[in-house]
Structure formats: C-alpha cells, structure tokens
Amino acid sequence: MNDIASKVLNGDQRSIARLITLAENNDPSATDAMKKIHPHTGNAHVIGITGVMGSGKSTLISELTRHYRKKGKSVGIIAIDPTSPFSGGALLGDRVRMMELGSDDKVFIRSMGTRGMLGGLTSAVYDVVEILDASGKDIVIVETVGVGQAEVDVIKIADTTLVIVVPGLGDSIQTLKAGVMEIADIYVVNKADRSGVEQTMAEVESLVDISCSGKDRKTPVLQTIAKKGEGISELVSEIENHFRYLEKTKEFEKQRRLRYEAELVEIIRKRLMNFIFDESTFKEKIEKLLDQISRKEVDPYTAAEEILGKILK
Amino acid sequence: MERKIRVLVAKPGLDGHDRGAKVVARALRDAGMEVIYTGLHQTAEMVVDTAIQEDVDVVGLSLLSGAHMTLFVDVARLLKKKGLSDVIIVAGGIIPEEDIPKLKKEGITGVFGPGTHCDIIVDFIKKNVKR
Numbered sequence: 001m002n003d004i005a006s007k008v009l010n011g012d013q014r015s016i017a018r019l020i021t022l023a024e025n026n027d028p029s030a031t032d033a034m035k036k037i038h039p040h041t042g043n044a045h046v047i048g049i050t051g052v053m054g055s056g057k058s059t060l061i062s063e064l065t066r067h068y069r070k071k072g073k074s075v076g077i078i079a080i081d082p083t084s085p086f087s088g089g090a091l092l093g094d095r096v097r098m099m100e101l102g103s104d105d106k107v108f109i110r111s112m113g114t115r116g117m118l119g120g121l122t123s124a125v126y127d128v129v130e131i132l133d134a135s136g137k138d139i140v141i142v143e144t145v146g147v148g149q150a151e152v153d154v155i156k157i158a159d160t161t162l163v164i165v166v167p168g169l170g171d172s173i174q175t176l177k178a179g180v181m182e183i184a185d186i187y188v189v190n191k192a193d194r195s196g197v198e199q200t201m202a203e204v205e206s207l208v209d210i211s212c213s214g215k216d217r218k219t220p221v222l223q224t225i226a227k228k229g230e231g232i233s234e235l236v237s238e239i240e241n242h243f244r245y246l247e248k249t250k251e252f253e254k255q256r257r258l259r260y261e262a263e264l265v266e267i268i269r270k271r272l273m274n275f276i277f278d279e280s281t282f283k284e285k286i287e288k289l290l291d292q293i294s295r296k297e298v299d300p301y302t303a304a305e306e307i308l309g310k311i312l313k
Numbered sequence: 314m315e316r317k318i319r320v321l322v323a324k325p326g327l328d329g330h331d332r333g334a335k336v337v338a339r340a341l342r343d344a345g346m347e348v349i350y351t352g353l354h355q356t357a358e359m360v361v362d363t364a365i366q367e368d369v370d371v372v373g374l375s376l377l378s379g380a381h382m383t384l385f386v387d388v389a390r391l392l393k394k395k396g397l398s399d400v401i402i403v404a405g406g407i408i409p410e411e412d413i414p415k416l417k418k419e420g421i422t423g424v425f426g427p428g429t430h431c432d433i434i435v436d437f438i439k440k441n442v443k444r
Contacts, residue, residue: 014396017368025316088317089342095363096352103362110366111349113317 005036011135013108020110023127026270034127037134042256044076044133044140045243048158050120050180053146055164056190058097060226061141065101067236068139074106076132076140080122083113090114094143108132120144120151123270126263129157147180155183156262159255160242162235164188165204167196181207184219185242188235192223217245276307285310318346318442320371323360324353325384333405333427334375340431341373341438357387361395369400370442374421376406382415389419399443403434 007015022030047064049057058079065075079094090113101107110132114122121144132140144154155161163184187204189197201221208219220238224231246252276282285307292298322338324331331353338348349367351360364372372392374385385404392400403423404416413424423437 013365014368017366021319021368083347084342087343088345090347091338091342091350092347093350093352095349099352099354099359103356103358108366109363111347113347115317 005033024124041133048154048161050144051164073138076137077109119153167194187221319369321369328378344435374404
C-alpha cells in the first residue's frame, strides 16, 4: 500500500482513482496512504459550487474547467449526487454535462454519491480533496448535490464558494435568505438569457447590500450563460480576486483551519460510529437495550449513557 | 467497510436511443449500486478514461445501431490494454445471436438483449464482480 501514495503524488490516474475508492469505502488500507500524502497538500485552490437542482452547476464547471485548461492549469472535479436513502444506490449523472472535457489527462473527474451524509457533501470528500490536491491539481472543484436551503457544508471545504441561482425562482430567493444565501463568496446568476434576470439580479444584489458581515469585501454578483460560455472569463477573474483577497487578509489560514477541523471531526465521528455500531460486542448490547426500550424498561437516554459509559470510562 | 459496486453505463458511438441504458441504470441503482451515466456519443477512449477515473467494477455498454462488433470490441481491447483486467464488461442492445460468442471471446462476458428482465442483469453483476 505504501507505493499507492507515491503513485498518487506522481499523478498516476489509476492510483488516484483507487485511493479514492478505498477512502470512500472506509477501507483501513487507505489510512496509511492518506497519512503519507498529507504533507504534500495545501497547494490547490479549492472552489465549491452549490445551487438548486438544475441551476447549471455541472455545465458551469465544464466551462470553468475549459477556461482553466487554456491557462495551463490542471483541474480535479468532485461531482456529488444524492444516494438513495432506500436502496443505497445512486445514479451519478454529472459527467453527462462535462463530456466536452473529453480525454485530457490534466482533468480528473470523480462522481460520488452522498452515502447518507446530509449537508450537500459526502463523508469522504475531505479525503478526495486531499488526494486530488496531492496529485498536483492546481484547481479542485467540488460540486454539491442540488441543494435546498440548509445544505451549507461546502463552505467548510472550499476556499472560494460560488452560489448559483437562476432567474425564475422569483420570491424563493427571499426564502433562501438564511442558509445557502449566506455562504457565497461570489454569486452567479446563471442562465442569464432567461426572462426575469433583472429581478433576480436585483434580489441578490439587495441581499448583498443589506448584509453587514463586517468584512471589507463586497460579495460580487455575476451573470453567466454557461451553455454559451458567456461570462466565464469574468467569473474566473473574480475567483482569482477572491483568492488574492484570502491571501492578503488572514482569512486564508482561517478557512484552511476550518477545513481541517471539519475533516478531523469527520474522521473521529466515522471511527466512533464504526466502533459502536460495527463491533460485535456492542451489537448484542444494543439489541438488548432496544428490546428493553420497547418494553419501557429502559429509556433511550439511559441506554445511550450505558453504551457511551463503556467507551468513556 | 462499506463496499459498493460501481457501474459505468455508457452509450458508445452514434446512437441516440438511450431508454434501455436508462432503464438498466435505474434498476442497478435500485439494487444498491452506484451508477455513473455518461450520456451519448462516447468514444472508446472516453469510456475507458471514465472507467479509470471512476474506478468502476463494471462497464455496461448499450448500442442499437449495429456497430457493436466494432465499438464494443474497441472498448474491450482498450480496457485490456490499459490494464483494467479486474473490470467486467456487460452489453445490451440489438445484438444478433451469432455475434454473442464472438463478443464473449473478446471479454464481454454478459450480453443481454431486448426483453431481459432487469433482475437477471443485477444477479449477473453481483455474481461476477471481481473485486
């Protein structure tokens, strides 16, 4: 397993893909490689892209990537789609909109299911960002699932977060005031050739105007027509502006620290949950407690304390 | 460990009929698999590159145009050339009976024509995945 890490560092596609799978499956053999690659991370600019279903996230990513490729930058893309809570399966279709990227060894696209995580991301996303970063990608783009109002975890992982809105949502932008509409570093009004774009621009801009975050940077609102490639170069320069702003202020270290905190919490959470729910010693105990709870002999709080007590003592 | 079977469903070549591919993709999803759907008009190179990046266990090809002896075989040979020997290849579409043995010889182990029940495809994949 040792050499999978060095192959990833050399940018070998199959090793990158395999390590992602191992991390995603919580395979213990991934841990060693993850430890080895960590010192080589931190160089990629991580861009998070979120927005409602059908807002054009994948198409926009395809266009952004083409633009970055023209500038000679390599790009890693993590495209997340929902896992069915019923079957555990998933239909991952973001690549359909990224076909134009074709066969280019400087672009690595990975589709992932949420596998039970809420918040718009998937549990292994922190690992995958590190893997793509360590493999030498200049830009790593994380596409969330199509979000509703409260899936805001993307800010924990991205240096720069784009929130995509489209005309025709009308008053729904008003309802998005809390949550998703608070996390943007840049707003993108996509499908700007549709009617109602002026109203959408006005609504988003007024949200920006009334915010008093105390920061000296005003969140820009841009228009794009991703399908025609319009507005993309302006968007890329705004993303670069934001990155410079992060570096100039202390925001950059703060942002990275936030990511490592989220990653650390996730690793601990996964290990702890595995320990409690997958270990056969506890399985029996849990079943027994569940029986007792059903018979009203024990309440759920006492049962939880009993299980946690065994670990924490 | 939470191992999930990952399947690439691809439409190679010039053929716009993707209903069958979508029905199968949906059935595999409902069987708990992660299905990566590529969309239409894929070249063999695109299919194989996607299979590598997505680290799939299965490549599923669908073609109704009649060019399967060229395109399926191209994909199978390129997969082998790139060293993806642990990936199984299944195919569907309008495939004449006499072509099936030739396709199997090229490493396309499962060939499923019109009318195949989805469960048969699901079972075949579950029994034959190599990892």
